Amino acid sequence: MEERAAQIELTQRAEHLLRVLVEQYIREGLPVGSRTLARASGLDLSPATIRNVMADLEEMGLVRSPHTSAGRVPTVLGYRLFVDRMIEVQPLDEQLVEEFRGVLNAGEGPQELVERASRLLSRVTQLAGLVTVPRAEHAVLRRIEFLELSDDKVLVVLVLEPHEVQNLIIELDKPLSRQALERAADFLNERFSGLDLQEVRARIEHDLDCMRRDMDRLACAAAELGDRVFSETLRDPEDFVVVGQTRLMEYEELSDIEKLRQLFEAFSEKRQILELLDKCIEAEGVQIFIGQESGYDALAGCSVISAPYRVGGDIVGVLGVIGPTRMHYERVIPVVDATARLLGEALSA
Amino acid sequence: MEERAAQIELTQRAEHLLRVLVEQYIREGLPVGSRTLARASGLDLSPATIRNVMADLEEMGLVRSPHTSAGRVPTVLGYRLFVDRMIEVQPLDEQLVEEFRGVLNAGEGPQELVERASRLLSRVTQLAGLVTVPRAEHAVLRRIEFLELSDDKVLVVLVLEPHEVQNLIIELDKPLSRQALERAADFLNERFSGLDLQEVRARIEHDLDCMRRDMDRLACAAAELGDRVFSETLRDPEDFVVVGQTRLMEYEELSDIEKLRQLFEAFSEKRQILELLDKCIEAEGVQIFIGQESGYDALAGCSVISAPYRVGGDIVGVLGVIGPTRMHYERVIPVVDATARLLGEALSA
DNA sequence: CGTTAGCACCTTGATGCAGAGAGTGCTAGA
DNA sequence: TCTAGCACTCTCTGCATCAAGGTGCTAACG
DSSP states (O other): OHHHHHHOOOOHHHHHHHHHHHHHHHHHOSOBOHHHHHHHHOSOOOHHHHHHHHHHHHHTTSEEOSSTTSOBEEOHHHHHHIIIIIOOOOOOOHHHHHHHHHHHHTOOHHHHHHHHHHHHHHHHHSSEEEEEOOOSTTSBEEEEEEEEEETTEEEEEEEETTTEEEEEEEEOSSOOOHHHHHHHHHHHHHHHTTSBHHHHHHHHHHHHHHHHHHOOHHHHHHHHHHHHHHHHHHSOOOOEEEEOGGGGGGOGGGOOHHHHHHHHHHHHHOHHHHHHHHHHTTOSSOEEEEGGGGSOGGGTTEEEEEEEEEETTEEEEEEEEEEESSSOHHHHHHHHHHHHHHHHHHHHO | OHHHHHHOOOOHHHHHHHHHHHHHHHHHOSOBOHHHHHHHHOSOOOHHHHHHHHHHHHHTTSEEOSSTTSOBEEOHHHHHHIIIIIOOOOOOOHHHHHHHHHHHHTOOHHHHHHHHHHHHHHHHHSSEEEEEOOOSTTSBEEEEEEEEEETTEEEEEEEETTTEEEEEEEEOSSOOOHHHHHHHHHHHHHHHTTSBHHHHHHHHHHHHHHHHHHOOHHHHHHHHHHHHHHHHHHSOOOOEEEEOGGGGGGOGGGOOHHHHHHHHHHHHHOHHHHHHHHHHTTOSSOEEEEGGGGSOGGGTTEEEEEEEEEETTEEEEEEEEEEESSSOHHHHHHHHHHHHHHHHHHHHO
């Protein structure tokens, strides 16, 4: 789709008209006729001329008529061209940025920040806000602790750097004494605290190799435990938070109950949306998926605008909004962009 | 409403007809006319007679006509009478009970069990399943541990009896040394582990009184810490899990988007639904709220069937389903009932 | 007295039709 | 290359009609 869009060549006039048409349609939500377009375009052209141009655009798959005698509406490809070439994204108003910053800095801990960001996105754009929970790989290990639960179960508590506590329960093959656990924790803390989780994991793997030769029993047990813990923790838990789903019910375009049902199903199943968001995680800046470009039927008629967010230079998650394809891209894009930046800031604090 | 329902006296014939009408309406979803009712009732009466009876029922507020020339539809009060007096709840098929038990016993930990129960309810009834997370008051304290996070912050890890770990962060007024924390934990563990949380809290409060006189510094600090922890923990976190909301979109009666929006809003706001579920927590068995009886506009057109579930004799939560008022009560009630019992069992295991 | 038959009446919902409005495609001419 | 004109198409609205299903009332019946 995007490749197809890239190849399309338009006269300047056609491009201008497409742009005016899309803008008008986004504002009004009604098919745009040649007469209206002639007036709105600012060009001194008659409706008939416009009609000729429209016929061309239709042939190229950029617009279509709902029926013979309605105006034209943009197709997915038309929107694509619009957002790729015709939008001028102004940076967000500085005052708003400050407000966002205020909201986000008032929260503490990743969970709360993610929720605040999602709520913020939804409130400001009037769409549904999505934020994935940040990956932990680059969090810094502050402390690890083992608590014996039963003969073969151990509770692991990980205290991570910015403000996060994770716990998980692991089952042991062979029981370990309380002292052994304590010593293992000391060993791991001494060696690894202050490093980020990826680093920790890498070192543990390296250590394991060395130790197998050394046969230092204690260190070996500790490293093995650590290995299990960190491979569990780093297998990304992959989850996201949605806020404001119900706003989507207010849009004309999504008034078909069956369509809505599919969409909401996608929200609660999570899988499809996660896959989609995953695609953005490597992208540089704001990404836009229009309609079914994403390939998921449930998202027909919807667009997703997303951006990755970073902590200390590393991408740790993705956020964005989802709403009807007929949305005000120019206004939403800077909001998503700024929120991503500010969430990153807030998480680093 | 229920008081009004209790006072209503009906001839046996009228009662029978109301019952047949409601059953028919639940099955077909269309207003029931006098002719149909005459045939379905099994009584040897003419439509004209039925019409007279219907006029009486209408005057009593048990049925109404959508318009002059449609059949009759039960009102909220009519449903109320129906479920209170006319339903015979058969216990759930033993085979199904076994299946339920299997599903629930395959889960571990309160969180997973709650989710499984909710999913189960939704799947079997084709409605939305609701389950509150169990209150912790009657969980047994196994172990408490303090980890120093910074000068004034301590991470508290509570290991509870069946299979649950909670952690919370508390801020200290005055910093405590690591050793002090360790000793406090030892003190609390020795004294309280094996008791349920309510008991623990009661004793701590008692201890605090005594200690203020004794002035044993260490014990006093420990008890104060403990007091803060347990008063935090017991302030019920009050949350619930919904599964299968999207099923509700498939019902004719809820096809009005605005109504759906309100309903879904209620799900995500949680407050109203929590209040409603709270009302059931003291009830003996299955409770039924029909339509707006609950007093929440968002639930107009919906009924909630709920039952509390117990661990070791104590009610720790509520579960149920929510669906259109026109639902198959006779079939749903036993499912809710059984699920509550089995979730209790599974949590105790 | 309760029950019933008959009847006039009411709504809804489907169907068909006509006219207005908006917009198109095409053709011929500037 | 652009534009004016025109026939055409489609939707929407209002209006009238019709059948179906049901009601309330009244009067008669056992």
